[in-house]
Amino acid sequence: MTSETKRQWLMALVRDGFGKSFWWFFAFALGMGVVCYQLLGPQAFHEAVRADLGLLADMLPRVIAALTVAGMVWVLLPRDRMSRLIGKESGFRGLVIATAAGIITPGGPASAYPLLAVIGGAGADRGALVAYITSWAILGIQRILIWDVPLMGVEFSLTRFLISLPLPILAGLIARRLPLSLSLMEEVQPDPVGSISRPAANTETHRK
Amino acid sequence: MISVGMLIIFGAPVVLGGYALSRQDGSFRQGLVRAVEQFVKLVPRMFCALVAAGFVAKLIPSEFISRFLGDEAGVTAIVIGSVAGLLIPSGPVVAFSIAATFAKAGAANAALIAFITAWTLFAVHRVVIFEIPLLGFSFLRLRLLSVILLPFLAGLMTMGVKQALAWVAVS
Numbered sequence: 412m413t414s415e416t417k418r419q420w421l422m423a424l425v426r427d428g429f430g431k432s433f434w435w436f437f438a439f440a441l442g443m444g445v446v447c448y449q450l451l452g453p454q455a456f457h458e459a460v461r462a463d464l465g466l467l468a469d470m471l472p473r474v475i476a477a478l479t480v481a482g483m484v485w486v487l488l489p490r491d492r493m494s495r496l497i498g499k500e501s502g503f504r505g506l507v508i509a510t511a512a513g514i515i516t517p518g519g520p521a522s523a524y525p526l527l528a529v530i531g532g533a534g535a536d537r538g539a540l541v542a543y544i545t546s547w548a549i550l551g552i553q554r555i556l557i558w559d560v561p562l563m564g565v566e567f568s569l570t571r572f573l574i575s576l577p578l579p580i581l582a583g584l585i586a587r588r589l590p591l592s593l594s595l596m597e598e599v600q601p602d603p604v605g606s607i608s609r610p611a612a613n614t615e616t617h618r619k
Numbered sequence: 620m621i622s623v624g625m626l627i628i629f630g631a632p633v634v635l636g637g638y639a640l641s642r643q644d645g646s647f648r649q650g651l652v653r654a655v656e657q658f659v660k661l662v663p664r665m666f667c668a669l670v671a672a673g674f675v676a677k678l679i680p681s682e683f684i685s686r687f688l689g690d691e692a693g694v695t696a697i698v699i700g701s702v703a704g705l706l707i708p709s710g711p712v713v714a715f716s717i718a719a720t721f722a723k724a725g726a727a728n729a730a731l732i733a734f735i736t737a738w739t740l741f742a743v744h745r746v747v748i749f750e751i752p753l754l755g756f757s758f759l760r761l762r763l764l765s766v767i768l769l770p771f772l773a774g775l776m777t778m779g780v781k782q783a784l785a786w787v788a789v790s
């Protein structure tokens with residue numbers, strides 16, 4: 412990478428991180444803070460801020476770890492084999508595989524969403540994508556063990572798990588039938604950031 | 620269990636990174652570049668969303684809502700549970716402590732399951748922090764339309780199973 416392309420890459424990174432939607436987020440956070448301060452008083456406000464900062468400090472290492480995993484998986488994954496497992500032609504079996512994968516994916520949204528972007532880029536079918544993330548959300552085994560069981564009890568957790576078991580597959584079937592256009596982020600934005608890492612990745616697919 | 624989860628979360632990048640490095644074909648570097656790109660895309664938004672979520676969670680009147688979630692409210696309780704789950708813009712700490720509050724206040728299982736399902740599916744913070752930056756609006760639209768009925772369905776199925784069991788016990 413020459414220093415000029417490197418500079419462009421950094422500029423694009425900053426533009427990406429602090430784009431228009433960032434400022435919407437920022438304004439929303441500020442607005443909610445004002446409402447909270449006005450309605451509940453300074454003490455509740457400080458409590459909320461302290462809890463948020465603690466949560467952020469707690470999440471950052473996990474986000475870094477999860478994004479590293481997603482980045483490596485993105486480079487290393489044998490994409491042709493993936494798309495056979497959960498691609499357009501994978502049928503009902505693809506939905507079952509996606510659901511099972513969602514159940515066992517460890518970690519919070521910081522791991523699941525980057526992985527979803529990876530399999531989306533690898534040519535997974537829309538039904539499988541929806542089934543995977545739905546399954547991770549409602550059936551994810553890690554969340555059930557850490558949150559459901561201790562706070563709601565074993566019997567409740569088991570009931571919820573069994574009742575919800577067919578739902579991701581149902582969601583995947585619905586997703587396949589919805590007449591909506593789908594363009595994933597990866598394809599939508601051929602920005603300078605992407606173009607640096609993408610050609611190399613393509614050669615990697617050809618190499619296989 | 621938490622420690623095993625942590626082990627996987629922090630062990631996986633080391634193992635995968637080591638493997639990528641050992642291939643010596645630039646995979647490691649490409650993987651890192653992608654990780655940095657996504658990190659920059661996520662973290663500033665994540666920061667704002669987390670702070671906003673903390674404030675919103677304080678503003679939600681959970682004790683008030685829990686009064687409408689009892690067994691006698693039937694299908695209405697399922698609807699209220701689903702909508703309440705939609706509105707929690709926060710992680711499992713807040714969502715599950717609210718669910719536990721509801722449970723203590725005598726909420727029906729069907730309403731609780733609808734609530735948790737709705738929260739896991741629609742958690743606003745997760746959508747704005749991760750889903751929109753990484754997958755985009757067209758995926759969000761597809762997913763929301765695909766799963767919109769699931770919380771009601773989960774609640775109704777819970778109610779149905781309960782009534783079936785009660786019926787079996789009586790006859």
